[in-house]
Amino acid sequence: MEIFLKSCRNVLKGNAEGSPGFHVVLGNEACDLDSMVSALAYAYFLSKTLDSRNIPLPVLNIPRQEFPLRTDNAFLLRESGLSQDDLVFRDEVDLGSLHRAGRLDLTLVDHNMLPSSDRDLEEAVVEVIDHHLLERKPSPSCPVTVEMVGSCTTMVTERIIQKAPEVLDQQVAQLLYGTIVLDCVNMAPEAGKVTPKDSQYAVLLETRFPNLPPRGILFQSLQNAKFDVSGLTTEQMLLKDMKVASEGDLKLAVSVIYMTLEAFLQRPSLQQELCEFCHKHSYNLVVAMTISFNDNKEPFRQLAVYSSSTLYRGEMSQALEQARSPSLSLSPMSSPYSDIRAYVQGNTLASRKKVLPIIKDFLRDRERREVHCGNLEESYEAPLQRACTEDAGIEEDSYFPPTPMNSLVEGCPLDNGLPKISAEALTEKFSKMASEEDNAGGH
Numbered sequence: 001m002e003i004f005l006k007s008c009r010n011v012l013k014g015n016a017e018g019s020p021g022f023h024v025v026l027g028n029e030a031c032d033l034d035s036m037v038s039a040l041a042y043a044y045f046l047s048k049t050l051d052s053r054n055i056p057l058p059v060l061n062i063p064r065q066e067f068p069l070r071t072d073n074a075f076l077l078r079e080s081g082l083s084q085d086d087l088v089f090r091d092e093v094d095l096g097s098l099h100r101a102g103r104l105d106l107t108l109v110d111h112n113m114l115p116s117s118d119r120d121l122e123e124a125v126v127e128v129i130d131h132h133l134l135e136r137k138p139s140p141s142c143p144v145t146v147e148m149v150g151s152c153t154t155m156v157t158e159r160i161i162q163k164a165p166e167v168l169d170q171q172v173a174q175l176l177y178g179t180i181v182l183d184c185v186n187m188a189p190e191a192g193k194v195t196p197k198d199s200q201y202a203v204l205l206e207t208r209f210p211n212l213p214p215r216g217i218l219f220q221s222l223q224n225a226k227f228d229v230s231g232l233t234t235e236q237m238l239l240k241d242m243k244v245a246s247e248g249d250l251k252l253a254v255s256v257i258y259m260t261l262e263a264f265l266q267r268p269s270l271q272q273e274l275c276e277f278c279h280k281h282s283y284n285l286v287v288a289m290t291i292s293f294n295d296n297k298e299p300f301r302q303l304a305v306y307s308s309s310t311l312y313r314g315e316m317s318q319a320l321e322q323a324r325s326p327s328l329s330l331s332p333m334s335s336p337y338s339d340i341r342a343y344v345q346g347n348t349l350a351s352r353k354k355v356l357p358i359i360k361d362f363l364r365d366r367e368r369r370e371v372h373c374g375n376l377e378e379s380y381e382a383p384l385q386r387a388c389t390e391d392a393g394i395e396e397d398s399y400f401p402p403t404p405m406n407s408l409v410e411g412c413p414l415d416n417g418l419p420k421i422s423a424e425a426l427t428e429k430f431s432k433m434a435s436e437e438d439n440a441g442g443h
Contacts, residue, residue: 001171004044005086008057021103023054028111030243031062036073037179038109038152045160048167054105064089069240072226080174099124110152112136129155133357150193151183157201173209186219192349227258234273247363252285261290261302271337274306275388284312301345308339317341319362326350
């Protein structure tokens with residue numbers, strides 16, 4: 001694996017017009033351990049088995065500067081004898097240029113749909129291996145393997161063992177094994193993550209490579225590394241394990257936070273920092289899903305919804321409260337900030353993997369409603385969002401307009417029978433009526 005990764009970087013450095021293309025294996029934008037190892041291991045497998053002019057290249061779907069935030073990724077790489085210097089990151093290769101030059105094949109691992117920002121690459125996708133809810137439409141030109149297992153690396157392990165078992169060595173096995181164990185919470189059934197197939201391939205790796213670290217010790221070491229957020233800023237904590245969902249002009253971040261929500265809410269100037277984070281990255285909403293463990297090693301989940309827009313915050317919160325597939329069993333808890341709604345999540349089995357489809361359904365439904373209502377920019381205004389001040393969310397007069405939406409309506413006029421007309425529009429209307437009456441009186 002080490003030689004393969006070094007050769008990938010060398011080939012990329014020498015990449016020039018007319019040189020061979022690349023078969024990029026790309027994980028999701030959170031670049032968690034599962035995405036990283038799936039990309040590394042599957043690209044390595046392709047390098048040994050693929051009969052193609054294109055060179056297999058694993059690409060981590062984040063900028064290089066964000067990698068130190070993935071503390072569990074860095075730990076497993078180090079323990080497996082690999083250097084992050086040999087990795088290729090998304091800001092180091094221009095996938096768009098490769099695609100336009102006809103020199104890109106793309107395999108997606110640990111996700112099955114490209115985000116809207118990457119939709120131009122869609123024609124380059126030749127294969128998908130994933131364990132999330134299937135969103136991709138079937139295509140004869142793109143084989144899709146989706147199974148609801150605990151870890152995508154389980155599916156990569158299966159593919160390697162079935163097609164080219166000789167590719168597995170101690171180093172690759174440790175990467176795969178550590179990821180399966182962490183993703184499946186030490187293979188504990190009560191955590192609701194592990195499936196029979198995950199257990200099958202974990203045991204197979206243990207049997208074939210008896211010198212792998214003991215399961216319990218490896219899991220605890222990875223868990224400790226993953227939950228180490230000491231010294232991180234609020235922005236870094238949000239970026240550490242974040243996925244983005246968007247539809248139309250509404251864009252939100254869904255971040256896993258590795259501490260209790262009480263501790264997160266106690267961070268100084270949190271609301272101002274969330275506001276600044278949204279402005280910097282152009283998000284309308286942030287959904288923060290906290291996870292911690294009690295004394296019995298059982299997961300404890302809480303959830304917070306932030307937006308400086310009362311409308312967005314309320315709509316997102318309502319969608320999560322009313323969700324039934326699955327029900328999150330949310331119970332409101334106290335929040336010291338007006339722009340943050342906080343909840344205890346009773347359904348501790350509902351990880352982000354299960355919450356994201358709820359959020360995406362909400363976004364799609366909202367966009368359909370906006371389209372149905374039509375573009376009414378001339379009559380209505382977008383929900384107002386507050387400026388980022390020390391008292392963000394408290395001062396009622398510190399507003400500024402957000403980026404215009406497709407439909408500048410706070411909700412659909414058809415929902416309640418009457419449109420919600422802005423104060424300015426009403427003032428203009430009444431002024432016009434008064435002027436007409438004055439003119440009529442003059443005649």
